Amino acid sequence: MTKLLDTTPGPTQPAPAPLIAVDRAVAELRRGAVVAVRAAGGRIAYVLAAEAATAESLVNLTTMSGSKPFLVLTGRRVGVLGLAPAQAGMIRLDMAAGLTAEAAAWLADPVVRDVSRPDTSALTLTALADDTAAAASVTLAKVARLLPATIVAIPPAGALLLQGVLVVDAADVIDHNLNAARTLRLVSQARVPLSGAENARIAAFRPADGGIEHLAIIIGEPDGDQPVLTRLHSECFTGDLLGSLRCDCGDQLRGAIAEIGQAGSGILLYLSQEGRGIGLVNKLRAYELQDGGFDTLDANLQLGFDDDERIYQPAIRMLALLGVKQVRLLTNNPRKVDALAAHGVQVTERVPHIFASNDHNQGYLRTKATRSGHMF
Ligand SMILES: Nc1nc2c(ncn2[C@@H]2O[C@H](COP(=O)(O)OP(=O)(O)OP(=O)(O)O)[C@@H](O)[C@H]2O)c(=O)[nH]1
Numbered sequence: 001m002t003k004l005l006d007t008t009p010g011p012t013q014p015a016p017a018p019l020i021a022v023d024r025a026v027a028e029l030r031r032g033a034v035v036a037v038r039a040a041g042g043r044i045a046y047v048l049a050a051e052a053a054t055a056e057s058l059v060n061l062t063t064m065s066g067s068k069p070f071l072v073l074t075g076r077r078v079g080v081l082g083l084a085p086a087q088a089g090m091i092r093l094d095m096a097a098g099l100t101a102e103a104a105a106w107l108a109d110p111v112v113r114d115v116s117r118p119d120t121s122a123l124t125l126t127a128l129a130d131d132t133a134a135a136a137s138v139t140l141a142k143v144a145r146l147l148p149a150t151i152v153a154i155p156p157a158g159a160l161l162l163q164g165v166l167v168v169d170a171a172d173v174i175d176h177n178l179n180a181a182r183t184l185r186l187v188s189q190a191r192v193p194l195s196g197a198e199n200a201r202i203a204a205f206r207p208a209d210g211g212i213e214h215l216a217i218i219i220g221e222p223d224g225d226q227p228v229l230t231r232l233h234s235e236c237f238t239g240d241l242l243g244s245l246r247c248d249c250g251d252q253l254r255g256a257i258a259e260i261g262q263a264g265s266g267i268l269l270y271l272s273q274e275g276r277g278i279g280l281v282n283k284l285r286a287y288e289l290q291d292g293g294f295d296t297l298d299a300n301l302q303l304g305f306d307d308d309e310r311i312y313q314p315a316i317r318m319l320a321l322l323g324v325k326q327v328r329l330l331t332n333n334p335r336k337v338d339a340l341a342a343h344g345v346q347v348t349e350r351v352p353h354i355f356a357s358n359d360h361n362q363g364y365l366r367t368k369a370t371r372s373g374h375m376f
C-alpha cells in the first residue's frame, strides 16, 4: 500500500515573473485602473475593465493613449446581442461618435438596467487575432473574474510607454491559468473530523501567483496503488455554505463526504472554480438572467462566457501531488471523466452522484441532463 501525500510542505518557491505580472494587472483592473497589455511584437494596448469604466476613466484613457477607445467583447456576447453570428474569439467594436461608459455598460452587461440602448447601427465590428493585446485583455478580465469585456486604446506606433502604468504580456495572460495550476504546491494540512467522515484531513494547495488555494479533503488512508474513490467538486458558495436550493451542490458536497466516509477512504478535491469558473459575482448575474427566463447555460452565454469556463489542470496537478493515478470518480458530468482521462488519470469507474431534486433546482438539473450531457 502506498500512503497518499506522504510529504511535508516544501519551501516557498519564488513566483515566476509572468505570474506576478498578471496577478498585479488583475488587481489594477478590478479597481478600475488602466493597465498596459503588450503583444508579441511589442505593441501596447491600454486597457480598462468595461464594468469598472466611468466617464472620467474613459477621458483619462483617451488622454493617455492619444487615440480613440474601443470596446472588446467575446464573439459569444456579440452573437447574443445580434450584432454578428456567435463565434469563438474576441471582437473589436468601434463607435463612430466615440465610445461612452454608458454604451460600454449596455453592450457588455446584460443585467444593467439604468442606461439606454446605444445606437448599434453606428458600430464597426472587427474580429481580433487571439494573440493581440486587445484580445488578451478580455482573457485578463476573465482571470480577474470580471465581465469578459474591456475598453481598449492603442497609442500610435512609437509612442513611449507611460510611466507608472503596469505592463503585462499578452502571452502571459493567455497562459496564466495553466501556468498557475502548474505551480500548485502543498502549503499546509491538518486533521479535521467531519460529520460522516471523522477520519479526515484537509490539505491546502497554493498557486505561486498569489491566487486562492484549492483544497483536498482526504478521508481515511487511500491506497495510491488502487483506484481511489474521488470527487472533483467546484466551489459553490451559495449551495455549499448557504444551502441554496437553486443547485444540487450542497447535497453533492455533503453526500460525497458521507459516501467516501462510508467506503472507508477517498478524496474530495474542493476546487476554487466558483460558478463553473466565472466567479461568484458573475454567477449572481447569471442567476438574475435565469430569473428572466434563460437556462443555466444560456445565462453564461448571455454574459459572454462559454457554458463552462473550468479547466482541469489544478485537479490533475493535485492528484499528481497526492499520488493518485487511478480514480473511481463520483460524478454525473462526462466532461470530468474525459478531462481526467485526457491528462493521464485513469478513471476505472464512474460512480453516479445523484440527489433528489427540489422545486427550485428542477430546471437546472433538467438543463444539465438535456444540454450538458449529465448522466442522471
Ligand atoms: N455559471 C453558473 N454556475 C453555476 C450555476 N449553478 C451552479 N453553478 C456552479 O456550477 C459548479 C458545479 O460544479 P460541480 O459540483 O463540479 O458539478 P458538475 O460540473 O455539474 O458535475 P457533477 O456534479 O460532478 O456531475 C459550481 O462551481 C457552482 O457554483 C449557474 O446557474 N451558473
Ligand SMILES: [Zn+2]
Pocket: 236, 238, 239, 240, 247, 248, 249, 250
Ligand atoms: Zn451550486
